[in-house]
Amino acid sequence: MYEVAHVGIVVTDADKSLNFYTTVLGCQQEESYQDERIRLEFIKSGQLTIELIQYKEDIERERKAGRVDHIAFAVADIDAEIAKLRRQDVPLLFAEPKVSKDKKIMFFTGPDGERLEFVQKL
Structure with missing residues (x-):
């Protein structure tokens, strides 16, 4: 690998x-x-x-x-990170984070429309 x-x-x-x-x-x-x-x-x-x-x-x-397609960043507290994005008027791709059995995710965009993601392991 x-x-x-x-x-x-x-x-x-x-x-x-x-x-x-x-x-x-x-x-x-x-x-x-x-x-x-x-x-x-x-x-x-x-x-x-x-x-x-x-x-x-x-x-x-x-x-x-x-x-x-996107770059994913690991975060410890996704809710705090989403609040920070909202305060800075960063476009979010979902209204709320998506939750699966072992992680929480939120997609957002950068200045050129590139897709970025925050991932929190639960």
């Missing part, structure tokens, strides 16, 4: 996305890279690295980038 090195998400505004992931989700910025065609922001969430990718030209359409 391979260990996930990072998850890359194409964004339209790296500053806006970097602010969202660090301020709203508490991720830590690790490093940045920029050249004439691309800007990359690497952020850390626990052991996972997320790479925010902003193309400066319309390379995304040429490249036909793949799609990431």
Whole structure:
């Protein structure tokens, strides 16, 4: 089995996305890279690295980038985290968290409409 090195998400505004992931989700910025065609922001969430990718030209359409369905973040108190999202006007995909036998989940969206999820093990 391979260990996930990072998850890359194409964004339209790296500053806006970097602010969202660090301020709203508490991720830590690790490093940045920029050249004439691309800007990359690497952020850390626990052991996972997320790479925010902003193309400066319309390379995304040429490249036909793949799609990431969502990123799930483990939380200890999902109700407190949902309240925090609501205070910051983050769009939630359900009115209330979904509950299964061993977990509680809530999907929400980031600045570019990317699907994100909080998961609390019960």
